[in-house]
Amino acid sequence: MDLFDLKGRVAVVTGASSGLGADAARAYAAYGADVALLARRKERLDALAGELRGQGVDALPVACDVSDEESIKAAVKEVLDHFGRIDILLNNAGVAVPGGVETLTPEEWDRSMNVNVKGIYLMCKYVVPQMRERKYGKIVNIASINATLADKVPELWRHSYNASKAAVRGLTIGMAASYAADNITVNSIGPGLFESEMTENTLFKHEGFMNMYNGIDPASRPGRRGELNGTIIYFSSEASSYVTGQHVIVDGGFSIV
Ligand SMILES: NC(=O)c1ccc[n+]([C@@H]2O[C@H](COP(=O)([O-])OP(=O)(O)OC[C@H]3O[C@@H](n4cnc5c(N)ncnc54)[C@H](OP(=O)(O)O)[C@@H]3O)[C@@H](O)[C@H]2O)c1
Structure with a gap:
């Protein structure tokens, strides 16, 4: 048995229009999963879906704003109508809003929390019930090393980002404990620095x-x-059937020294 084989599985990836989410969608397809691609920029999802279909899997591009409940409700319905089920949910969509508490506006704070935290809660709200019914689910939440590591230089302060990514960790353990008996695992990942639209013109230029x-x-x-x-x-x-509520940091060791 190949523990990593995903043939016949249906994966939903949020934030699939660029960066880490688009690369994760390619990996799911390479391991045999059919993939639903969610983000706001539909034309990018269409292009990626075409690429993945060329790899022999089914791919469904769905325009979705994860900060909007109605948009998520409609997107999850479209995915379930098309594939009949969701086995894997990668909550990857995120925004890195710059600023510390003194300069952040309440609207900027809300944008951070709405996309990075409420988006995960809402995706799970509509995806988890059918996972519980089918007694199978793999939920992976993308947090960040910035959940527990902060930047000292004022131009790199991102207090709402720090707060939102720490919240992702809390949400992960809460759901993990609640749904383990339903054969649903919920884990989180803390990436270090990776080049993407989020970082190429900010951190990589600094x-x-x-x-x-x-x-x-x-x-x-x-x-x-x-x-x-x-x-x-x-x-x-x-491969992770008995692993839940865990957090793996992928940063080349940045956070251990
Ligand atoms: N790159 C890094 O160094 C790094 C490090 C730690 C953690 N992360 C985390 O990794 C995840 C992916 O980030 P990335 O680096 O790949 O950045 P990215 O290239 O900017 O990708 C962010 C993705 O999130 C989507 N998104 C943003 N707001 C959305 C919304 N309201 N509704 C739906 N989708 C939305 C974007 O799609 P649309 O604009 O098309 O909606 C895009 O696909 C994020 O959660 C980020 O916090 C990244």
């Missing part, structure tokens, strides 16, 4: 930050494309 990161990180470099996928596939497959 010489001081990059020198600090590479200087501290035992691997002396940011994560490369695809290097998050091993942990995502592990938490999404039978």
Whole structure:
């Protein structure tokens, strides 16, 4: 038995229009899963779906704003109408709103929490019931090393991001304990620095930050494309059937030194 085989599984990826989410969708397809791609930029999802179908799996692009309950309700219905079930949910959509408490507006704070935390709660609200009914589910929540590590330099303060990613961890353990008896695992991942739309024009352009990161990180470099996928596939497959409520940091060792 191949513990990592996902043939016949249906995976939903939020934030699939770019970066880590698009790469995770490619990994799911490579391991045999059919994939529903959710994000706001539909044209990008259409292009990625075409690419994945070329790999021999079914792929469904669905426009969805994860901060909006009606949008999520409609998206989950579309996925269930098309595939009949959801086995894997990768809650990856996220925004890194800059600013500390003194400068953040309440609207910016809400945007952070609405996408990064409420989005996960709402996706789970509509996906979990059919997982419980079928007694099978793998939920993977993308948090960040910034749940427990902060930036000192004022231009890199992101207090609402820190708060939202710490909340993802709490939500993960709460759900994990509640749904383990239904054969649903819920785990989270804390990526270190990876190049994506979120970071390419911010952290990657900040010489001081990059020198600090590479200087501290035992691997002396940011994560490369695809290097998050091993942990995502592990938490999404039978390889982690008795692993729930756990958090794996993928950062080359940045957070241990
Ligand atoms: N890159 C890193 O170094 C790093 C480190 C730690 C954690 N992370 C986390 O990894 C996840 C992916 O980020 P990334 O680095 O791949 O950044 P990214 O390239 O900016 O991707 C973010 C994704 O989230 C989607 N998204 C944002 N707001 C949304 C909304 N309201 N509704 C639906 N989708 C929404 C975006 O799609 P649309 O704009 O098309 O909606 C996009 O697909 C995030 O949760 C991020 O916090 C990243």
